[in-house]
Amino acid sequence: xxxxxxxxxxxxxxxxxxxxxxxxxxxxxxxxxxxxxxxxxxxxxxxxxxxxxxxxxxxxxxxxxxxxxxxxxxxxxxxxxxxxxxxxxxxxxxxxxxxxxxxxxxxxxxxxxxxxxxxxxxxxxxxxxxxxxxxxxxxxxxxxxxxxxxxxxxxxxxxxxxxxxxxxxxxxxxxxxxxxxxxxxxxxxxxxxxxxxxxxxxxxxxxxxxxxxxxxxxxxxxxxxxxxxxxxxxxxxxxxxxxxxxxxxxxxxxxxxxxxxxxxxxxxxxxxxxxxxxxxxxxxxxxxxxxxxxxxxxxxxxxxxxxxxxxxxxxxxxxxxxxxxxxxxxxxxxxxxxxxxxxxxxxxxxxxxxxxxxxxxxxxxxxxxxxxxxxxxxxxxxxxxxxx
Numbered sequence: 068x069x070x071x072x073x074x075x076x077x078x079x080x081x082x083x084x085x086x087x088x089x090x091x092x093x094x095x096x097x098x099x100x101x102x103x104x105x106x107x108x109x110x111x112x113x114x115x116x117x118x119x120x121x122x123x124x125x126x127x128x129x130x131x132x133x134x135x136x137x138x139x140x141x142x143x144x145x146x147x148x149x150x151x152x153x154x155x156x157x158x159x160x161x162x163x164x165x166x167x168x169x170x171x172x173x174x175x176x177x178x179x180x181x182x183x184x185x186x187x188x189x190x191x192x193x194x195x196x197x198x199x200x201x202x203x204x205x206x207x208x209x210x211x212x213x214x215x216x217x218x219x220x221x222x223x224x225x226x227x228x229x230x231x232x233x234x235x236x237x238x239x240x241x242x243x244x245x246x247x248x249x250x251x252x253x254x255x256x257x258x259x260x261x262x263x264x265x266x267x268x269x270x271x272x273x274x275x276x277x278x279x280x281x282x283x284x285x286x287x288x289x290x291x292x293x294x295x296x297x298x299x300x301x302x303x304x305x306x307x308x309x310x311x312x313x314x315x316x317x318x319x320x321x322x323x324x325x326x327x328x329x330x331x332x333x334x335x336x337x338x339x340x341x342x343x344x345x346x347x348x349x350x351x352x353x354x355x356x357x358x359x360x361x362x363x364x365x366x367x368x369x370x371x372x373x374x375x376x377x378x379x380x381x382x383x384x385x386x387x388x389x390x391x392x393x394x395x396x397x398x399x400x401x402x403x404x405x406x407x408x409x410x411x412x413x414x415x416x417x418x419x420x421x422x423x424x425x426x427x428x429x430x431x432x433x434x435x436x437x438x439x440x441x442x443x444x445x446x447x448x449x450x451x452x453x454x455x
Contacts (some may be wrong), residue, residue: 130155147175221234258292265322271321378411382396401425422452423440424442
């Protein structure tokens with residue numbers, strides 16, 4: 068099993084909070100991770116898969132089951148299947164408020180679960196498991212990771228044919244089963260068309276008018292679908308940075324499909340060489356690096372992009388406590404240069420440190436406070452700048 072960067076953080080939460088929720092897309096590896104960590108947990112544990120009828124039957128009388136396992140960590144997988152469970156979990160915690168009572172695994176974000184999880188406010192900590200990060204791989208192959216994406220079954224597939232079959236089944240299941248069960252009422256074929264259009268426009272400013280017109284739906288309906296896909300952890304919405312009041316700033320957000328493997332499958336790109344000649348290359352690379360960056364940030368740090376109407380632009384700006392800690396520019400070139408727009412943007416923002424992320428360049432300083440790195444060394448370079 069590939070070790071995940073979140074392992075120690077998850078164990079820390081179990082040791083300090085009555086309930087912990089580990090959220091992430093379906094088949095991202097939540098169950099595999101938790102089962103591997105069971106021997107390291109402070110308490111013995113009992114695991115139930117709420118998609119399994121036999122396991123669901125065990126909690127028909129929830130009070131009896133939960134009370135009889137009060138000295139163990141109760142692990143409930145696919146917890147979004149039983150939203151009415153949350154009020155009873157609150158009572159369980161309040162009767163014996165100690166760390167590690169519950170570990171909940173779910174295929175939806177906190178925002179999507181919030182209506183049912185309100186009863187656990189103040190009792191639960193949330194963590195998100197992303198697909199494999201490049202920095203987690205024992206032998207990082209950025210080309211394979213970018214092309215296949217980070218879902219374990221896709222990245223580790225024995226062949227491209229196997230990967231393509233898995234990805235097709237994954238997308239179909241998500242659209243036809245998982246999203247409806249989470250509450251999205253939309254035709255799967257329409258959602259697939261929406262995802263395809265988003266794949267073609269990966270990383271561009273969101274244009275809801277054009278998208279809704281092409282899909283034959285209203286802008287409010289499209290907004291609802293996009294919001295839902297974001298909360299289901301399939302889409303990433305990157306907001307513009309607004310601190311400079313004296314500039315005419317772009318106000319639209321950007322949309323990204325979070326996993327690059329899904330992007331390439333939707334676009335029917337058969338292999339890495341075809342990707343290199345595809346019009347979606349730049350947007351795909353930008354989205355891929357963005358996901359690596361965001362997964363490395365802590366809760367106090369937030370990512371934005373910066374763009375003005377005059378053409379000043381930076382791909383990522385990381386802010387914490389009202390201070391820009393670092394900016395990043397993503398280049399698909401091992402001999403990167405900064406545009407005039409990049410330079411003006413840095414000046415607008417007070418000349419923060421800039422990290423220029425490339426596919427495979429050596430690490431070096433391009434100029435003062437501007438460092439070039441490869442995507443393989445991104446994690447260590449970013450960690451150093453964020454620690455300053």
